[in-house]
Amino acid sequence: MKTIKITMLVCVLCLVANFSFSQKMYQVHQDNVNPSMLMEYEKTAKKFNDACVEHNLQSQWLTVMMDDFTFLYVTPIENFSELDKRPMADMAEAMGDDFGKMFEDFDKCYDSHGSYTIMLDESLTYMPDGVDQSTEGQDYRDFYYIYFTPQNEKSLRSAMKEVKEMFAAKGSKNYYRIYRTGFGVMDNYYMVAMSSKDEVDSAQKSKANEELLGPERYETFNKVLSAASAMEEVTGQIRRDLSYSAKKE
Structure with a gap:
């Protein structure tokens, strides 16, 4: 099974020279679930989701389950001031002891969890028909x-701009989004996200893209490899049953 230390996702934004406040930013909450507790975790997560619906929690997130049992809850934010908000305060008051008990049940399922930010880099993203992060029917992720x-x-x-230019020149249908590390821990990286229907669809797209780009792709991709300090790959699945979006008040 492929593994990745997703906790090493972000760096201090204020020190990033290429950061632009026009980029879309997201807060991510990450739970590193113990494999033996997966079923119990999902049971509690569904209970939490139901409670959010019942109390119409004014928030939203897209949930991703990685193949190493890491769960990510991704919420769009406008700026850092949103990190100071407490959207669950009213819900906690209404639920009383049940609210605390629910999170005690969560805590039994992992040894570590935390939150950080990431940002979408549209200048490096290749989606010529418009950026869409959650296309229906395309819930598998590389x-x-x-x-x-x-x-x-x-x-x-x-080098990554050259890759985008190559994809565009060839008319590639293998679209991708690029995210950059934001505010959190220290390691820097770009994350490439590709959407597919399932694992088979992903493999077919990759094979077709290789044939389209041809052997000259090696020289372009090698420039990326030469500039990178390390590379890792992980797959995942959008969990729409654990994702949430509040009804408008």
Whole structure:
């Protein structure tokens, strides 16, 4: 099974020279679920989701389950001031002891969890028909993590732009989104996210894309590899049953 330390997802935004506040930003809550507790975790997660619906919690998130049993809850945010909000305060008051008990049940299922931010880099993203992060029927995900050192980021960005230009010139249908590390821990990387129907569809798209790009793709991809300090791959699945969006008040 492929594994990845997704906790090493973000760096301090204020120190990122290429950061633009026009980029879309997301808060991510991550639960590193113990495999033996998966069923218990999902039971509690569904109970939590039902409670959010019942109390019309004014928030939203898209839930992703990785193949290493990591669960990510991704919420769009406008700015850092939103991190100070307490959207669950009214819900906690209404539920009383049941609210605390629910999170005690969560805590039994993992040894670590936490929150951080990431941002969508549209300048490197390749989706010529418009950026869409949650296309219906395309819930399977391939994630590629490209780590870099501060001194190599410029070279890496240049190489990734060449990849995008190559895909565009060839008319590739293998679309992808690029996210950059945000506010959290220290390691820097770009994450490439590709959407497919399932594992078979993903493999078919990859094979067709290789044939379309041809052997010259190696030279372009090698520039990315040369600028990266490490690369990792992980797959995942959107869990719409655990995702949430509040009804408008």
